[in-house]
Amino acid sequence: MKKKIYVFFTILSILSVVTACSNMNSKEELKGEVLEEKEDKTETEKIEEMSKVSDYFPFLQNTLMVYYGEGNEYAEQRVYFDYIEDNKAQIRMINAGTEVVQILEYKDGELRKVYSEGEFYHIKNLLKEDIKEDENVEILLKEPLKVGMSWKLPNGENRTITGSGVEINTPYKKFKALEVTTELGDKEKQIDYYVKGIGHVASIYSSADFEVKTLLESFEENKPLVHSIRFYYPEEEGTKLVYKNTDFQFRTNDSIESIFESGFKNPPSSKEISLISENTKINSIVVDKEDKIVKVDFSKELIEEMNAGSSLETQILNSMIYTFTNYYGVDKVYISTDGKPYSSGHYEIRENEYFTREDENIEELK
Structure with a gap:
């Protein structure tokens, strides 16, 4: 009888040791996964901080970007680069109501919108003309591309890089993007998403009452x-x-x-x-x-x-x-x-x- 009890407790002790070791291994593995996630996230942030604004908003020749719209009839649009010269580009945005042409430039680690004109239905190279820049130049992106980077717009609104490697789902595909938030007022903001090598893939405007989305639907290269x-x-x-x-x-x-x-x-x-x-x-x-x-x-x-x-x-x-x-x-x-x-x-x-x-x-x- 004593021998049986001894054997029982011996087996129980072995099982306890095995279970304890197993739990310790599980915790170590979990800890390793968390550390790995943190390392991955840190590495992503480092890559973005080392990147240029031109990486996240490249000037793309012969590329038609079509956006799906939700929440407003003008949210749907097509975007095309009319002209590109060195650090400047003329971009055309076409929606249900109008065609808008903007001049963008890379300067001092910033992506700037320096000119905008609506009702622009013809082809004309403004980059070759002596165009007077808008008094209120708008900075769209600013280096270093790190979370927390913030700047003021000409109208006093704050624009901030609020996310790195943020997942955004569009009709075209799912991306991990740089997230930029513009505070527009009480319960009103706009969030823009930029992807390396592609550019602007999504814009989401939200207020207390409604939401408007513009999401990349197709990305067609070598397209007139x-x-x-x-x-x-x-x-x-x-x-x-x-x-x-x-x-x-x-x-x-x-x-x-x-x-x-x-x-x-x-x-x-x-x-x-x-x-x-x-x-x-x-x-x-x-x-x-x-x-x-x-x-x-x-x-x-x-x-x-x-x-x-x-x-x-x-x-x-x-x-x-x-x-x-x-x-x-x-x-x-x-x-x-x-x-x-x-x-x-x-x-x-x-x-x-x-x-x-x-x-x-x-x-x-x-």
């Missing part, structure tokens, strides 16, 4: 932006004008001059007359919004190779005037050839003169 120009042409013997809305593919840094050239040289059918010869070039297009005038400089072949009587020349000029005024939303067109005011023998203007649009009955080409 489809744009449209209404081209006007003389028909047959130049007795009347017709127009055709033509879609064209615009890629980052494309020349709008070349696009107009192609449209002028290639009418929709043999019934319409080309506006310029194959050798004619458009040297430059300059838009003056204040005076509502567009200034177009052609090569000398515009006149030398026109081969048109006064009636047809009138129709060709009218077609150009209609095309430019309709596209740029202006009233006047100044035409020059290699820097000299237009002079053909039939028509002649001075430097301070211009052609105007005269409304007439023009048919759409079916």
